[in-house]
Amino acid sequence: MTIIEAGKIAADKLNQAKVPSAILDAEVLLACTLKKSKEFILANPKLKITKAQEKKYKALVKRRSKFEPVAYLTGEKEFYGLRFLVNKNVLIPRPETELLVEEVIKYVGTKSLTICDVGTGSGAIAVALKKYLPQTKIIATDISKSALNTAKKNADLNKAEISFIKTNLIYNIKDKIDLIAANLPYVPEEEKKIKNVFSKPLKYEPAGALYAGRYGLDSYEKLFQQTSNLPRKPTALFCEIGSNYAQKNKKMAQEYFPQAKIEIKNDLCDKKRLMIIKN
Ligand SMILES: C[S@@+](CC[C@H](N)C(=O)[O-])C[C@H]1O[C@@H](n2cnc3c(N)ncnc32)[C@H](O)[C@@H]1O
CATH class of the missing domain: 3.40.50.150 (Vaccinia Virus protein VP39)
Structure with missing residues (x-):
């Protein structure tokens, strides 16, 4: 599966669950799964992800579809320009x-x-x-x-x-x-x-x-x-x-x-x- 395919499936699932900002969340969670920046995800849509990454990503998307906050899934949040673990x-x-x-x-x-x-x-x-x-x-x-x-x-x-x-x-x-x-x-x-x-x-x-x-x-x-x-x-x-x-x-x-x-x-x-x- 490629980055773009994985991202689309995730965004659809989040949209169906009525999660606000579904596309953004799908990108952020994919970046977190691959341990890359969001810019990397957007610049490499055809890159293949491994089976293990696919499994990890699906699990995060499933949790997000139940409205668990993105920050708890990524484990961090920016505040006043600083990085905080949450x-x-x-x-x-x-x-x-x-x-x-x-x-x-x-x-x-x-x-x-x-x-x-x-x-x-x-x-x-x-x-x-x-x-x-x-x-x-x-x-x-x-x-x-x-x-x-x-x-x-x-x-x-x-x-x-x-x-x-x-x-x-x-x-x-x-x-x-x-x-x-x-x-x-x-x-x-x-x-x-x-x-x-x-x-x-x-x-x-x-x-x-x-x-x-x-x-x-x-x-x-x-x-x-x-x-x-x-x-x-x-x-x-x-x-x-x-x-x-x-x-x-x-x-x-x-x-x-x-x-x-x-x-x-x-x-x-x-x-x-x-x-x-x-x-
Ligand atoms: C609304 S959160 C704010 C956390 C942080 N200050 C922020 O702005 O993100 C309130 C915090 O107050 C703490 N808290 C609640 N009752 C308290 C008490 N009686 N004494 C000390 N801390 C308390 C909670 O454990 C929680 O961490």
């Missing part, structure tokens, strides 16, 4: 989270602050911040040991020095934290029931990275509680939030930080995505 223990870093990284970089500038990435998952935020703000000290926490193991691998892969701590949010952190960056779970529990092309891939991601109570606010409420009880409060919190309950989240933040200036920024899809709390 697996079922970590949330796949999302492009919208780049807004949070961008805003923290702008805010920090050349200051030598201690930043805590709360709920680090794959380590995407922590690693990107350390690469672009090398003068800062970065602490990254997660409640999941297996997520932290992946985050450590990503820090090594990107040569970023980060202190990883397994804890509940920021509980018991000894350092004085100047700034909190957090992308904590914010999907309302009721959304577990929704079944469409956008929700199907979510069942492959860790539930503990996604859902946070009735309005998706529970994790942030606990973080605000812990932060407001710190003897020395951070000067700013940058929190990625769910757009549907953004106002509710802002109101909750105001109760915990009555003196703070709170602003909400929209992402590239014009959805309320980032809450910045400046104390």
Whole structure:
């Protein structure tokens, strides 16, 4: 079988299963199977693939046709121009989270602050911040040991020095934290029931990275509680939030930080995505 034949069969199968971006996914999975770039695949349509490669490719396409995310099949994802290893223990870093990284970089500038990435998952935020703000000290926490193991691998892969701590949010952190960056779970529990092309891939991601109570606010409420009880409060919190309950989240933040200036920024899809709390 040639590259073009294998690719066509795969794209048809993915189209039939109603997978969005079927052609692109077929190309990416073929490139991953052959351990070549997508450009190589496109430039060599008549090249024959081996029986073993065909078998491996079919297995990946079958998994994709059940809506398993491409990043879990290839084992990696790009975030903020950096490469991250991903697996079922970590949330796949999302492009919208780049807004949070961008805003923290702008805010920090050349200051030598201690930043805590709360709920680090794959380590995407922590690693990107350390690469672009090398003068800062970065602490990254997660409640999941297996997520932290992946985050450590990503820090090594990107040569970023980060202190990883397994804890509940920021509980018991000894350092004085100047700034909190957090992308904590914010999907309302009721959304577990929704079944469409956008929700199907979510069942492959860790539930503990996604859902946070009735309005998706529970994790942030606990973080605000812990932060407001710190003897020395951070000067700013940058929190990625769910757009549907953004106002509710802002109101909750105001109760915990009555003196703070709170602003909400929209992402590239014009959805309320980032809450910045400046104390
Ligand atoms: C939405 S994911 C975000 C992962 C990563 N920061 C990113 O932006 O791709 C939320 C992460 O928070 C972690 N988490 C959930 N509850 C936590 C808690 N109470 N304390 C620490 N981490 C928690 C989850 O294990 C998960 O890795």
